[in-house]
Amino acid sequence: MSNEIQYRFPDGFWWGSAASATQTEGAADIDGKGKNIWDHWYEAEPNRFFEGVGPQDTSQFYYKYKEDITLMKEIGHNSFRMSISWSRLIPNGIGEVNPKAVEFYNNVINEFIENGVEPFVGLFHFDMPMELQNIGGWANREVVDAYETYARTCFELFGDRVKKWFTHNEPIVPVEGGYLYDFHYPNEVDFGKAVQVGYHTLLASAKAIKGYRESGQDGKIGIVLNLTPSYPRSQHPADVKASILADAIFNRSFLDPSVKGEFPAELVQILKEEGFMPVIVDGDLDIIKNNTVDILGVNYYQPRRVKAKENMPNPEAPFMPDRYFDNYVMPGRKMNPHRGWEIYEKGIYDILTNLRENYGNIECFISENGMGVEGEEKFRDENGIIQDDYRIEFIQEHLKWVHKAIQEGSSVKGYHLWTFMDNWSWSNAYKNRYGFVSVNLNKDGERTIKKSGQWIKTVSENNGF
């Protein structure tokens, strides 16, 4: 066997993983933290969560951050994306800052830096403070202002050490989950509100970017988007048109304003025709235009396969984006049966190529990619190591395409896996495990590095494989 490195990545490539506050911290109701929508939803409907496990029962990063950061270093991470919990830092969403939270995030950030793991910090990862949700959440413009204050507070408190900021993680997900398809609180189905929520999220992002630039700090600020490349079932013009629309609705809706400062014309046309244009205040569009991102995080899990609408929906039914097309599962494709997502490695290359060709080759990195697997315990060997060869193969096959994109000139700076250790998932709780490190919930969250964790160490150390 040769040890030759066939896929070498550029010097300084960011190897690491990502996680979010609600999914890892635990300590959901202590040290002054306010409630967010997840704490509230769990209290209201615990049976919506897999095996009734809620956001307080996560991997307890709040208490174990030192141990975890040591492990990150041990598996070769040079960077890691975390998020700040808005309701921990500012319990009511607006107003008093919680000194215990400042102390916690200072400790965490310092610990990262001391261990040579660069902290990338996200501001909003699905966790609206409940006090703000009670006044309408992102549907209410006052929340945009509250968020701007929160963002500026974070830059002021932590910006001397944090040099990579992300305004939102996958902002379309709260829109889909909360206002279209009922998988996030507040579980509404209301297209008009969904559009307003999406619009306010983008405006908030631009205002945070403006705030960052006004702070005079010298880092980079961006957004993390889940991009799902859209492929038509066939080259039939109706399928192609359906796929272009799906792309405008689910990708370009956030990508274009974030990177180019403007909304896709196809999307605006649909919203006008259907009477769903959001309320836009004078001056907003200039703020969006003038405050585009420095850097883009790309989360990639699966493609979207699209076909033209076969049966016209009931015109009386509430308007939904799929009025224009149907998603479909392409027969014979590789699937992750646990999460029900298609595995299509080349999708990552198609995204990166698109960014290079159509988005000015914006600086980017893979901010999430990963494979959730149920029942991983059965792969634990006699030494207690989970033999997750499927995860290694998953990462490797995606990395080959990332490598090819880089060779062709794409400006890709790193690869972060979802995720470092098995995390609590939004309503799926601990059903699917994603980590490089396993977490044993029956043994006080005991951490054990999986085979993939040992493998990524050599990849990061060799800067390739």
Ligand code: BGP
């Ligand atoms: C992304 C989110 C993550 C994470 C991941 C895996 O959409 O940014 O927070 O949870 O997906 O998805 P899930 O946990 O639903 O299986």
